[in-house]
Amino acid sequence: MEIKTTETGDINVIEVAGHLDTNTSPDAESAINTLIDAGAQKVLINFAALEYISSAGLRVLLATAKKLKASGGDLKICSLNDTVQEVFDISGFSSILTVSNDQDEALASF
Amino acid sequence: MTVSASKPVILAVDDTPENLDVVKGILATDYMVKAAINGQMALKIVEKAPPDLILLDIMMPGISGYEVCEQLKANPDTRDIPVIFLTAMEQTTDEAQGFELGAADYITKPVNPPILKARVRTHLALKQSMDELQSAYAIIKKHSDRMEQELNVGHDIQMSMLPLEFPAFPERSEFSLHATLKPAREVGGDFYDFFFVDDDHLCLVVGDVSGKGVPAALFMAVSKTMIKSQATDDPSPASIITRVNDDLSADNPASMFVTLFIAIVNTRTGDFRFTNAGHNPPYILRGDKLECLDQRHGPIIGAVEGVAFREDSAALGLADTLLIFTDGVTEAMSPAEQLYSEARLEALLANAKDMPEALTGRIIDDVENYAAGAEQADDITILAYRVESQSDASEVQTLQLSAAADLKEIERVNSEFEEFALARNVPPGPVQKVCIVLDELLNNIISYGFDDDESHEISVDVAVYPDHLLVEVSDDGIPFNPFDRVGPDITLSLEEREIGGLGVLLVTEMMDDYHYQRHKNKNSVTMTLKLQD
Numbered sequence: 237m238e239i240k241t242t243e244t245g246d247i248n249v250i251e252v253a254g255h256l257d258t259n260t261s262p263d264a265e266s267a268i269n270t271l272i273d274a275g276a277q278k279v280l281i282n283f284a285a286l287e288y289i290s291s292a293g294l295r296v297l298l299a300t301a302k303k304l305k306a307s308g309g310d311l312k313i314c315s316l317n318d319t320v321q322e323v324f325d326i327s328g329f330s331s332i333l334t335v336s337n338d339q340d341e342a343l344a345s346f
Numbered sequence: 347m348t349v350s351a352s353k354p355v356i357l358a359v360d361d362t363p364e365n366l367d368v369v370k371g372i373l374a375t376d377y378m379v380k381a382a383i384n385g386q387m388a389l390k391i392v393e394k395a396p397p398d399l400i401l402l403d404i405m406m407p408g409i410s411g412y413e414v415c416e417q418l419k420a421n422p423d424t425r426d427i428p429v430i431f432l433t434a435m436e437q438t439t440d441e442a443q444g445f446e447l448g449a450a451d452y453i454t455k456p457v458n459p460p461i462l463k464a465r466v467r468t469h470l471a472l473k474q475s476m477d478e479l480q481s482a483y484a485i486i487k488k489h490s491d492r493m494e495q496e497l498n499v500g501h502d503i504q505m506s507m508l509p510l511e512f513p514a515f516p517e518r519s520e521f522s523l524h525a526t527l528k529p530a531r532e533v534g535g536d537f538y539d540f541f542f543v544d545d546d547h548l549c550l551v552v553g554d555v556s557g558k559g560v561p562a563a564l565f566m567a568v569s570k571t572m573i574k575s576q577a578t579d580d581p582s583p584a585s586i587i588t589r590v591n592d593d594l595s596a597d598n599p600a601s602m603f604v605t606l607f608i609a610i611v612n613t614r615t616g617d618f619r620f621t622n623a624g625h626n627p628p629y630i631l632r633g634d635k636l637e638c639l640d641q642r643h644g645p646i647i648g649a650v651e652g653v654a655f656r657e658d659s660a661a662l663g664l665a666d667t668l669l670i671f672t673d674g675v676t677e678a679m680s681p682a683e684q685l686y687s688e689a690r691l692e693a694l695l696a697n698a699k700d701m702p703e704a705l706t707g708r709i710i711d712d713v714e715n716y717a718a719g720a721e722q723a724d725d726i727t728i729l730a731y732r733v734e735s736q737s738d739a740s741e742v743q744t745l746q747l748s749a750a751a752d753l754k755e756i757e758r759v760n761s762e763f764e765e766f767a768l769a770r771n772v773p774p775g776p777v778q779k780v781c782i783v784l785d786e787l788l789n790n791i792i793s794y795g796f797d798d799d800e801s802h803e804i805s806v807d808v809a810v811y812p813d814h815l816l817v818e819v820s821d822d823g824i825p826f827n828p829f830d831r832v833g834p835d836i837t838l839s840l841e842e843r844e845i846g847g848l849g850v851l852l853v854t855e856m857m858d859d860y861h862y863q864r865h866k867n868k869n870s871v872t873m874t875l876k877l878q879d
Contacts, residue, residue: 257785259757288778290785291848301840319778326855327848328836 253285256293277309385409535562795823
């Protein structure tokens with residue numbers, strides 16, 4: 237897994253590549269927490285380069301979304317491949333998280 | 347018949363009143379004596395209330411004693427009443443005529459009182475014995491009728507439990523299957539069964555229940571039902587039979603038992619696993635070769651609780667036939683009471699190229715010819731399964747991996763699987779799904795599956811078929827069926843959502859088929875994922 241973070245205005249964009257699973261999720265979680273601890277409020281996770289996500293990755297997304305919502309911020313997600321989309325649909329995450337087709341659409345939705 | 351506390355009734359028939367008085371005088375203390383002074387009157391009295399014995403004069407006006415006797419013997423209601431002729435005549439020809447007409451005895455007049463008493467007593471006792479015999483016979487007849495009826499009910503139950511429609515799976519072209527059961531009149535509780543446990547696995551069962559009639563049929567019905575219900579979530583014949591045996595032995599007051607052969611065949615590859623529980627060994631017909639599957643995996647079923655049955659595996663090639671049968675075939679008797687025998691069956695099977703239906707029919711015909719009308723002593727059951735087409739083994743590619751109980755191992759397993767699958771042109775979508783599923787299952791097993799500090803090995807077997815993936819994950823951890831748990835509520839809002847249970851939900855939703863089994867102290871999860879073209 238590789239994580240790249242950039243800023244577009246007041247929005248922190250996190251690009252996650254590879255797998256988000258048992259072994260990689262703790263690293264992803266600490267990277268995201270570092271951003272939030274530094275004051276990030278609007279977070280967009282771009283999954284364009286993510287191959288698959290397991291429940292360990294979903295747990296990180298759920299924790300992040302709860303944390304941001306509690307502090308008045310927001311988490312948005314974009315660019316799911318078919319497999320990740322299916323995982324989101326099965327788990328119900330499609331309806332509890334804001335998911336956009338691409339980054340531009342996601343940025344405009346904040 | 348008058349077997350009662352009241353005195354036996356004697357009818358004395360004589361046209362001379364004085365003679366009647368003499369007889370009355372001799373017999374009145376021990377018997378109730380009725381009198382008739384001619385044949386017509388005698389017949390009327392007999393018709394109204396049959397006496398226990400008749401003393402009959404021969405020479406009478408009107409109807410003679412002979413004629414009276416003749417009429418009594420012609421009537422089923424009266425023919426069993428003993429008749430003793432009383433006559434003054436002493437010619438032996440008369441005696442002979444009387445006996446011919448069915449008389450019980452002859453007494454000459456003048457009557458000697460002790461002789462008359464003795465003869466009457468003897469014939470009444472004889473008559474009573476006859477009556478008792480007859481009522482005993484009636485009771486026996488009634489019981490045997492009932493037994494016959496029970497045997498019929500048993501057969502009806504037995505036959506109603508069998509799948510009788512062939513072809514049983516018209517949509518399946520990779521195999522052909524036929525089974526037949528020819529019930530014996532008396533003993534017999536044979537059965538057969540076949541059903542799919544999943545898309546590719548067909549369970550074949552042939553059994554022989556001890557005993558006969560309704561109890562055997564009911565035991566057969568229970569056994570068959572138990573096997574089917576256990577087999578639906580368990581792909582191991584040994585484990586199915588172990589559980590069925592425990593259930594049947596636990597509550598078996600009649601001490602009945604059943605011998606069983608059960609096989610679970612992968613209809614795609616022809617591979618099968620089988621357990622033989624006290625049953626006669628089946629055959630595999632491989633072209634010119636005949637192979638006897640003589641492995642035994644445990645005792646008869648229903649006798650002893652707690653037996654762990656074993657299993658073996660074997661493989662059927664293209665056009666090979668698995669022939670399972672009961673000992674009604676090999677133990678069929680010729681009129682000279684010689685057994686049909688394994689040797690005769692093997693001679694018939696050598697070089698047999700018949701399709702299952704023709705083959706079972708040919709065996710039945712041969713056994714019938716051999717028996718040549720001798721009564722069939724036991725049910726005859728034959729089931730034949732033949733491979734008609736096979737997935738080319740070279741089209742199936744397998745990968746076997748093992749992992750230590752360490753979460754870090756998941757990454758290695760997944761990357762090895764990914765490399766293997768992509769190199770074999772499995773599309774990325776299915777590869778990703780299997781990676782997710784392996785991540786979930788291995789994480790569960792490694793995190794919660796072991797309650798000791800020993801080192802454990804988890805094995806992951808993958809088979810890539812042209813149109814599907816087969817993945818099996820097994821471990822020697824604590825018994826745990828991941829599919830037993832209730833899934834999470836995915837309709838809750840963000841704040842209410844918990845993360846637990848999502849992993850198993852992903853497995854069950856993304857895989858096309860999944861099974862759990864506990865077998866030989868191992869947990870094993872088997873999954874199928876179809877590959878779209």
